Amino acid sequence: MKNKPFTKRNGHTTGKKVKCHHCGKFTYSPYRHTTVPPHNMYMDPKPYVKKAEKTNRVDLIGNLKVTVNNYCNVECWQEVRSRK
Numbered sequence: 001m002k003n004k005p006f007t008k009r010n011g012h013t014t015g016k017k018v019k020c021h022h023c024g025k026f027t028y029s030p031y032r033h034t035t036v037p038p039h040n041m042y043m044d045p046k047p048y049v050k051k052a053e054k055t056n057r058v059d060l061i062g063n064l065k066v067t068v069n070n071y072c073n074v075e076c077w078q079e080v081r082s083r084k
């Protein structure tokens with residue numbers, strides 16, 4: 001996947017306001033957390049998860065659909081992670 005230049009990485013500014021997935025704060029430099037589904041491409045790719053809470057952006061990597069959630073910072077994301 002080198003034909004697509006990824007210039008915006010985690011922790012870097014996006015140039016626009018992004019809403020935090022957890023607390024709702026707006027930030028220019030969100031922490032982007034990517035959620036990869038637990039199944040792999042060898043399994044039947046059923047489009048089952050359609051009701052994801054707030055899917056800001058879904059990128060296709062191979063046959064896997066990846067959900068990207070933006071958080072205001074790493075600490076906010078860790079708070080979400082610790083609750084689950």
Ligand SMILES: [Zn+2]
Pocket residue numbers: 020021022023024025071072073076077
């Ligand atoms: Zn937050």
